[in-house]
Amino acid sequence: MMKRGGICGTMVSLIKNRVWVRSGWQFQAMGCIGRGESxxxxxxxxxxxxxxxxxxxxxxxxxxxxxxxxxxxxxVYWLYYSGLAISQDGRHWARIEGDHxxxxxxxxxxxxxxxxxxxxxxxxxxxxxGDLRMYYHSFDPQEKKFGIxxxxxxxxxxxxxLGKIKSIGQGVSSEGCFDEIGVVNASVVRNNKAGxxxxxxxxxxxxxxxxxxxxxxxxxxxxxxxxxxKAVLMxxxxxxWDSNGVxxxxxxxxDGNDDQWRLYMVLLDLVYMVGLE
Numbered sequence: 001m002m003k004r005g006g007i008c009g010t011m012v013s014l015i016k017n018r019v020w021v022r023s024g025w026q027f028q029a030m031g032c033i034g035r036g037e038s039x040x041x042x043x044x045x046x047x048x049x050x051x052x053x054x055x056x057x058x059x060x061x062x063x064x065x066x067x068x069x070x071x072x073x074x075x076v077y078w079l080y081y082s083g084l085a086i087s088q089d090g091r092h093w094a095r096i097e098g099d100h101x102x103x104x105x106x107x108x109x110x111x112x113x114x115x116x117x118x119x120x121x122x123x124x125x126x127x128x129x130g131d132l133r134m135y136y137h138s139f140d141p142q143e144k145k146f147g148i149x150x151x152x153x154x155x156x157x158x159x160x161x162l163g164k165i166k167s168i169g170q171g172v173s174s175e176g177c178f179d180e181i182g183v184v185n186a187s188v189v190r191n192n193k194a195g196x197x198x199x200x201x202x203x204x205x206x207x208x209x210x211x212x213x214x215x216x217x218x219x220x221x222x223x224x225x226x227x228x229x230k231a232v233l234m235x236x237x238x239x240x241w242d243s244n245g246v247x248x249x250x251x252x253x254x255d256g257n258d259d260q261w262r263l264y265m266v267l268l269d270l271v272y273m274v275g276l277e
Contacts, residue, residue: 061124062090065156078156080105080122080134099158106151106159114140114164115149121185121248125197125220130154133220135199137184145169146182146204150221167224168215169203178211178231179203187251188220193258199224200249200263203231210245210268211235233263244268 061080077087082104084096098105105122109115115138122136134151147169151159169183181204188199197220203213211231217224235245248266 061122063124063126065126078124080124082119082122084157096157105157106161108138109161112142114138114142114147115161117141119149123186123188124156125188125190127190127220132156133188134159135186135188137186139182140164144181146184148183148186148199148201152221162221165224168199168213168226169201176206177203177229178205178234179213180206181208183213185248187249189251189253190220191258192253196220198251200232200251202247202249205245208244209235210247212246212249212263212265233265 063078063080064076065078066076077090077093079085079087079093083098084105085093086096087093095103097103100107106119108117108119115136117139119136119138122134125133125135127133132153134153135148136151137146137148139146147164147166149164150162152162153159169179183201183203185202186199187201188197190197197217199215199217201213201215202210204210211234214227214232215224216227233246233249235243245268246265247268250264252262252264254260254262
């Protein structure tokens with residue numbers, strides 16, 4: 001029996017995004033349906049030897065997009081990981097084959113390019129009809145730092161990489177700064193009130209601890225500027241439940257109140273936990 005590195009399920013919030021319960025989720029890929037216990041359907045990795053997601057699947061972004069937003073009319077729910085799955089109801093999912101021979105949306109960079117080792121944690125933002133942006137991270141073997149890159153798409157399926165964002169996560173503020181080893185896990189939101197873009201990201205320090213930084217851009221593509229050379233959120237104590245840092249931010253602007261924001265994050269300790277700021 002194949003050992004699996006990761007499987008996926010869903011949760012829904014019942015009370016103002018603070019109380020969460022597990023929900024049913026069924027995923028079908030190449031004729032294979034994952035099955036779970038206690039009414040919890042799980043999404044399992046692809047079984048084909050040629051596929052890019054044979055070891056694990058780790059969803060990063062779920063978007064609700066109808067045909068008036070993208071130049072495709074296949075689905076309502078779009079789930080991005082290193083690949084793509086689509087759904088009409090948010091429970092039953094089908095894996096979509098990308099352009100790459102393995103089924104991925106796009107390949108890692110060629111030898112010598114900054115993202116030649118891997119591509120991880122894609123985060124997709126809808127800008128306008130026929131214009132989607134994807135933010136992902138990799139590790140630059142030349143600079144020996146993590147970095148965040150951008151790709152762009154008209155239909156949400158075919159993507160063109162635009163390169164690395166060089167203005168954040170370079171560790172240039174000072175030796176020992178919170179992002180000295182680079183930045184990962186970008187969460188980008190278009191500000192409904194101001195019209196610009198905000199990015200919450202995880203900065204990796206020299207000692208391996210993670211903190212959360214914040215950057216802004218007028219168009220979401222260029223001129224990203226950190227709001228501070230210091231982290232906006234970091235571990236509270238040396239021996240607390242977040243003693244190894246905070247990371248994987250998820251920035252949310254609340255509907256109905258453009259001045260209210262929420263930041264979900266992973267608290268890093270001996271085990272992973274999820275928190276809310």
